[in-house]
Amino acid sequence: MSNSHLRLPPHPPGLCIGLFGGSFNPAHDGHRLASLTALRRLQLDSIWWLVTPGNPLKDNARLPSLAERVRQARGVAGHARIKVTGIEATLRTRYTADTLRALKRRCPGVNFVWIMGSDNLAGFHRWAEWRTIARMMPIAVIDRPGSTHGAMASPAASWLSRWRLSENRAAVLPHTRPPAWVFLHGKRSALSSTMLRQKAGRD
């Protein structure tokens, strides 16, 4: 990855930016639909897809290169407000807590929101410093087929329950002091990268 991925133009204070981390192996329309839901319901200025150099909890032996995944994801994103970036490679961060600290330091005044699908909330308690992440920025969870119940029954959802905003207040989430989170239900996609890799004979 070239240093161009670290170029962070000055962001006027008050901008609202969603951070959507993922392996994107490959990116698909489910990522795009979740992003459009977050953009609209949270009234974000933009959403950044953070294509990870490698999820710290996954075996990344067969993961395509970061450059390849970023290129493919840009083809799928196709939206002026969705920016696809490999910035974690340049920041030399892999754990989400480290990435969020680095971005907050580099972009003071920006209202960041961490975005994730409901399957990730189900396993969030296994992430490094997950409570710290929730104290660093608001979180929006996007409902995804197959994980609605698991997400809500998870240790993280239980710990976070007292800070949950109702969905009709989603637009205030980016301006709310963390911990704060919202569970967004809307149009859903059953697509997954696993399904696409299997179809392509890659798994």
Ligand SMILES: Nc1ncnc2c1ncn2[C@@H]1O[C@H](COP(=O)(O)OP(=O)(O)OP(=O)(O)O)[C@@H](O)[C@H]1O
């Ligand atoms: N169909 C979907 N609806 C809502 N969120 C999704 C969907 N697909 C992926 N996400 C979310 O996008 C983020 C990145 O996911 P990722 O790139 O791992 O895709 P994936 O389809 O879950 O991949 P895999 O099947 O390999 O686990 C995660 O927060 C995940 O929950």
Ligand SMILES: O=C(O)c1ccc[n+]([C@@H]2O[C@H](COP(=O)([O-])O)[C@@H](O)[C@H]2O)c1
């Ligand atoms: O920081 C962690 O401990 C951690 C553990 C698991 C996943 N993550 C992040 O979660 C995001 C979603 O990952 P994935 O592989 O499910 O697409 C991605 O940004 C990962 O870096 C982060």
